[in-house]
Amino acid sequence: MASREETLAAWRQQEQQVRARLAPAGVSSLDQLKAGSGMEFLQRIWDGLLPSVPIGETLDFIPVEGEPGRIVFQGTPDRRHYNPLGSVHGGYFCTLLDSAVGCAVHSMLPQGMGYTTLELKVNLVRALTDKSGPVRAEGRVIQVGKQVGIAEGRIVDVDGRLYAHATTTCLVFALP
Known part of the structure; x- marks a missing residue:
């Protein structure tokens, strides 16, 4: 089992x-979205062939691992993400988890299909601060059907401490 320092170094190296x-942040076209499966679309973003996602730039998080049905994002919360009470705003947790669980669903979709979040249920377990270090949000598919996708996610730090967990229900639809 890797030590905390080894895990932290591996996470930082993978992020770099x-x-x-x-690629720089931007929005892909509908034609680019429809050009392959959900996993192929995500992979083209991660390979720099399509623009990276603007919300990731805004909140400073990126995808670090992905395979069909499982997507992991990593971010390091800092004071820019604070609420007036002196800890990371709940919106940071929600956005990170929505990205992980939504992309997990997207990774399972065939060509020509899209999704949107219908419901996101998030439980915040402990506060994040600028001292928390990098955290990872892992989304895992529970079930994806013709009209509905369901996934769950967790935010953890390098020590495996749980900060939040979530479930999502996504509407699956044919792209125009």
């Missing part, structure tokens, strides 16, 4: 490698 591949 991914950041080096990402």
Whole structure:
């Protein structure tokens, strides 16, 4: 089992490698979205062939791992993300988890299909601060059908401490 320092170093190295591949933030076209499966679309973003996602730039988080049905985002919360009470705003948790669970659903979709979040249920377990260090939100699919996708997610730190968990229900639909 890796030590905390080894895990932290591996997470930071992986983040640097991914950041080096990402293209500047922007929005992909509908034609680019429809050009392949959900996983292929996500992979083209991660390979820098399509623009990276603007919300990731805004909140400073990126995808670090992905396979069909499982997507992981990593971010390091800092004081820019604070609420007036002196800890990271709940919107940071929600956005990070919505990205992980939504992309997990998207990764399972065939070409020509899209999704949107219908419901996101988030439980905040402990506060994040600028001292928390990098955290990861892992989304995992529970079920994806013709009209509905369901996934769950967790935010953890390098020590495996749980900060939040979520479930989502997504509407699956044919792209125009």
